[in-house]
Amino acid sequence: MIGYTMVGTTDLKRAERFYDPLMALIGQERCYCDxxxxxxxxxxxxxxxxxxxxxPFDGNCASVGNGTMTAFLVESADVIDRMFEIAMERGGRDQGKPGFRPQYGDGFYAAYVRDPDGNKLAFVCYDARKSSASRT
Incomplete structure (x- = not known):
């Protein structure tokens, strides 16, 4: 259903430094860059x-939409924990620490961040195991 998602930036090199290690953790390669x-x-x-x-193609400043978020499906809670750490180290902002969100399902584990441009991201796992770590 989804071909691609794009978020705007005001500093492409900074965005690359932010996203490169996150994408590598979930097996996504750099496909294109100019x-x-x-x-x-x-x-x-x-x-x-x-x-x-x-x-942005129109040359205007990148702006963030309220209620807009890109969610990345991740294989485990441990990877989400690491992604959250990297995001914080690379200039991201905490929008919801890693943890189970039982209101979304028994195994739903997620972390929420904003990238350096303010774009909201989620790292989610739908079937995380509580026994794999001491998370609440």
């Missing part, structure tokens, strides 16, 4: 969804 945009996904499958960040 002076306007960078993308991550699967180089071997151009039909798989990709994630982009870049300067």
């Amino acid at each position: 002076e306007q945009v960078a993308s991550w996904g699967r180089k071997d499958d151009d039909r798989a969804p990709r994630f982009f960040t870049g300067y």
